Amino acid sequence: MHHHIDATMQTCIDECLRCYQSCLEMSSGHCLELGGEHAKPGHIKLMLACSETCRATAHVMIIGSRHHKHLCAECADICADCASECERVGDMDACVRACRACAESCRAMTA
Amino acid sequence: MHHHIDATMQTCIDECLRCYQSCLEMSSGHCLELGGEHAKPGHIKLMLACSETCRATAHVMIIGSRHHKHLCAECADICADCASECERVGDMDACVRACRACAESCRAMTA
Amino acid sequence: MHHHIDATMQTCIDECLRCYQSCLEMSSGHCLELGGEHAKPGHIKLMLACSETCRATAHVMIIGSRHHKHLCAECADICADCASECERVGDMDACVRACRACAESCRAMTA
Amino acid sequence: MHHHIDATMQTCIDECLRCYQSCLEMSSGHCLELGGEHAKPGHIKLMLACSETCRATAHVMIIGSRHHKHLCAECADICADCASECERVGDMDACVRACRACAESCRAMTA
Numbered sequence: 223m224h225h226h227i228d229a230t231m232q233t234c235i236d237e238c239l240r241c242y243q244s245c246l247e248m249s250s251g252h253c254l255e256l257g258g259e260h261a262k263p264g265h266i267k268l269m270l271a272c273s274e275t276c277r278a279t280a281h282v283m284i285i286g287s288r289h290h291k292h293l294c295a296e297c298a299d300i301c302a303d304c305a306s307e308c309e310r311v312g313d314m315d316a317c318v319r320a321c322r323a324c325a326e327s328c329r330a331m332t333a
Numbered sequence: 334m335h336h337h338i339d340a341t342m343q344t345c346i347d348e349c350l351r352c353y354q355s356c357l358e359m360s361s362g363h364c365l366e367l368g369g370e371h372a373k374p375g376h377i378k379l380m381l382a383c384s385e386t387c388r389a390t391a392h393v394m395i396i397g398s399r400h401h402k403h404l405c406a407e408c409a410d411i412c413a414d415c416a417s418e419c420e421r422v423g424d425m426d427a428c429v430r431a432c433r434a435c436a437e438s439c440r441a442m443t444a
Numbered sequence: 445m446h447h448h449i450d451a452t453m454q455t456c457i458d459e460c461l462r463c464y465q466s467c468l469e470m471s472s473g474h475c476l477e478l479g480g481e482h483a484k485p486g487h488i489k490l491m492l493a494c495s496e497t498c499r500a501t502a503h504v505m506i507i508g509s510r511h512h513k514h515l516c517a518e519c520a521d522i523c524a525d526c527a528s529e530c531e532r533v534g535d536m537d538a539c540v541r542a543c544r545a546c547a548e549s550c551r552a553m554t555a
Numbered sequence: 556m557h558h559h560i561d562a563t564m565q566t567c568i569d570e571c572l573r574c575y576q577s578c579l580e581m582s583s584g585h586c587l588e589l590g591g592e593h594a595k596p597g598h599i600k601l602m603l604a605c606s607e608t609c610r611a612t613a614h615v616m617i618i619g620s621r622h623h624k625h626l627c628a629e630c631a632d633i634c635a636d637c638a639s640e641c642e643r644v645g646d647m648d649a650c651v652r653a654c655r656a657c658a659e660s661c662r663a664m665t666a
Contacts, residue, residue, distance in 0.1 A: 225360045225565035226358070227358065235354070239350055242410060243346070246392070247337065247395050247397070248396050249648075250339075250396045250485065250488060251397050251489075254488055256481060261476060262476070262482055263472065263473060263477055266472060267472050267619055268622070270620070271371075271615045271618050271623075272616070272622075272624050273615045275611065275615065278607055278608065278610070282604045282608065283606045284354050284357050284358050285357060285361045285603050285607070286358070286361060286362050286596075287600045287604030289604050289605075289608070289632075289633050289636070292562075292629045292632065292633070293604065293608065296625045296629055299606050299625065300574050301579060301626070303622070331402050353529045361599060361600050363598065365594065365596040365599055366596055368594075372594055373587070374508075374583065374584060374587040374588055375586055377583060378507050378508055378583050378584075381507050381509070381583055382507050382509030382512075383511075385503045385507070386504065388500070389496055389497065389500035392496045393496060393497065396489050396492050396493050397489055397491045398490060398492070398493030400490070400493050400497070400522050403522070404497065404518060404519045407514045407515060410514060410576060413534070443504075448580070448585075449580065457576070461572055465568070468617050469559070469560065469619070472618045472619060473619050474559075505575050506579050
């Protein structure tokens with residue numbers, strides 16, 4: 223169906239959308255329900271910013287713009303930061319995995 | 334992983350994101366390359382509006398807000414309109430299928 | 445500059461973008477810093493869903509799609525709900541005002 | 556109202572949202588109506604990618620995440636590219652001005 227998007231880019235789009243969902247869903251659900259360190263503004267802000275960056279990066283790849291490489295580089299950085307922060311806070315395994323997978327896939331797109 | 338989102342809602346989120354990608358990708362690629370009726374402002378505007386509505390509907394479901402039902406109803410309507418328009422213009426089969434599947438899934442969420 | 449968008453619609457776009465900013469900014473800052481009732485998942489989810497609905501409604505108006513009326517109706521509803529909830533929780537005056545102004549402007553677009 | 560966002564950042568948010576509107580509105584209206592070079596996939600894709608990058612950059616500033624500087628840098632780059640391309644194609648003065656103003660404002664945020 224997506225004849226302008228090769229398999230590697232489609233995988234990256236899928237990882238970005240998965241990480242977008244994971245960060246948005248866990249920040250507005252899991253983290254606020256747990257409270258404490260999980261609900262601190264800094265943690266929620268990082269997760270929401272990571273979610274939006276993944277969403278916009280997928281969007282620019284879907285459009286088919288050659289500017290996607292720059293956004294992929296930023297997305298890889300913020301996903302790596304978000305994975306580290308989620309690991310530190312703990313009980314965020316699904317989000318850590320989604321962020322790591324997205325960071326790796328985005329990094330590969332910048333090569 | 335998504336313990337606050339049941340299987341039916343996750344399917345609807347997936348259909349929304351698939352239709353979002355299909356409408357955005359085909360409007361900015363396939364349709365503009367074909368030109369003629371495919372590149373008319375009315376056709377592209379409907380596809381971009383459908384794409385954004387699907388994206389926002391998925392977003393509100395991922396957040397876990399009870400307001401998702403209202404957006405799902407609007408999303409079902411615009412996807413049905415977009416499917417009909419794409420069928421009329423022709424050579425848009427993948428988009429017709431994505432819009433129909435999304436409309437059906439969103440309609441079921443409003444029950 | 446925006447010759448396809450008349451003054452009434454531009455005002456509605458502006459109100460939507462103002463309410464989008466207010467709900468997103470206060471939920472990820474003010475509310476999480478206050479904690480207590482302000483940081484409860486239900487309150488944050490409503491504010492984030494309202495923010496996204498405003499953002500998408502503005503987007504569909506900017507595209508110039510005739511489907512904007514349906515989104516304006518939903519946007520007016522969720523903004524009215526968000527205004528009431530923010531008034532109940534208290535110390536959310538700027539957000540109450542932004543939601544009320546957006547609801548009124550969106551309601552007028554559906555006429 | 557926005558006590559976590561200083562005047563310089565609010566100006567940058569406003570410029571990003573103005574450029575987002577200008578690029579989205581002109582690509583789906585003005586450019587498709589003119590046809591010819593204005594409706595070529597490469598031109599529309601750049602405008603849509605610029606629009607989305609501005610939108611996401613504003614979003615991350617509104618959230619209050621410290622990661623905004625990276626997105627501001629990317630946003631300044633794509634806005635500068637979009638301004639040059641719009642100037643080359645011609646009859647895009649409003650968009651050239653919005654892109655230049657946004658690029659300058661975003662560049663200042665990265666300092």
